[in-house]
Amino acid sequence: DQQVKQNSPSLSVQEGRISILNCDYTNSMFDYFLWYKKYPAEGPTFLISISSIKDKNEDGRFTVFLNKSAKHLSLHIVPSQPGDSAVYFCAARGLGSQGNLIFGKGTKLSVKP
Amino acid sequence: DAGVTQSPTHLIKTRGQHVTLRCSPISGHKSVSWYQQVLGQGPQFIFQYYEKEERGRGNFPDRFSARQFPNYSSELNVNALLLGDSALYLCASSSDRGGWYGYTFGSGTRLTVV
Numbered sequence: 341d342q343q344v345k346q347n348s349p350s351l352s353v354q355e356g357r358i359s360i361l362n363c364d365y366t367n368s369m370f371d372y373f374l375w376y377k378k379y380p381a382e383g384p385t386f387l388i389s390i391s392s393i394k395d396k397n398e399d400g401r402f403t404v405f406l407n408k409s410a411k412h413l414s415l416h417i418v419p420s421q422p423g424d425s426a427v428y429f430c431a432a433r434g435l436g437s438q439g440n441l442i443f444g445k446g447t448k449l450s451v452k453p
Numbered sequence: 454d455a456g457v458t459q460s461p462t463h464l465i466k467t468r469g470q471h472v473t474l475r476c477s478p479i480s481g482h483k484s485v486s487w488y489q490q491v492l493g494q495g496p497q498f499i500f501q502y503y504e505k506e507e508r509g510r511g512n513f514p515d516r517f518s519a520r521q522f523p524n525y526s527s528e529l530n531v532n533a534l535l536l537g538d539s540a541l542y543l544c545a546s547s548s549d550r551g552g553w554y555g556y557t558f559g560s561g562t563r564l565t566v567v
Binding site: 429 | 511
């Protein structure tokens with residue numbers, strides 16, 4: 341039973357346009373949500389996070405939105421660049437979980453020049 | 454400044470064998486976590502160690518064990534390897550127990566069981 345779901349295995353976007361990556365969760369006991377980016381042959385790299393008490397966090401081209409009532413979060417990348425092409429993982433940390441993360445299956449983003 | 458280093462980078466083992474994977478956290482980081490990433494899936498939590506004690510364990514069989522040394526480096530051991538243990542094993546370190554200041558992942562060890 342997946343607690344963190346990324347239902348789109350892939351997404352293709354034109355350079356300069358907006359990329360929107362989506363993530364749904366089933367457990368209301370998560371206190372923090374994170375997005376990681378992963379290139380082949382590398383470990384996941386932290387991108388941006390959001391506390392469950394917030395609904396938006398922005399860092400440069402990256403913005404994460406959290407809709408608690410819908411148990412949904414999204415990562416917006418504007419403008420998208422070819423170097424953004426990677427697999428993006430949504431992760432959640434449970435309250436009192438001692439810090440371990442629960443990951444979605446990932447979405448492969450391709451940004452075409 | 455060195456990041457999280459894992460060794461070896463690739464490994465091929467035969468079913469039934471034992472394997473040891475190693476991880477050196479970022480200097481000053483006291484917490485090390487291990488994750489397994491099977492092809493097409495997200496990383497799945499195996500263990501967390503903080504200050505040399507096990508602080509969390511995921512849903513993995515007892516064939517999986519780990520430990521953390523006084524210098525905060527860590528080993529992941531897997532006994533009686535199965536084909537299904539083939540995966541990328543990731544180590545992540547953080548400065549605190551709860552990961553409030555973020556986790557930094559290593560590049561992983563690619564284990565293939567034949």
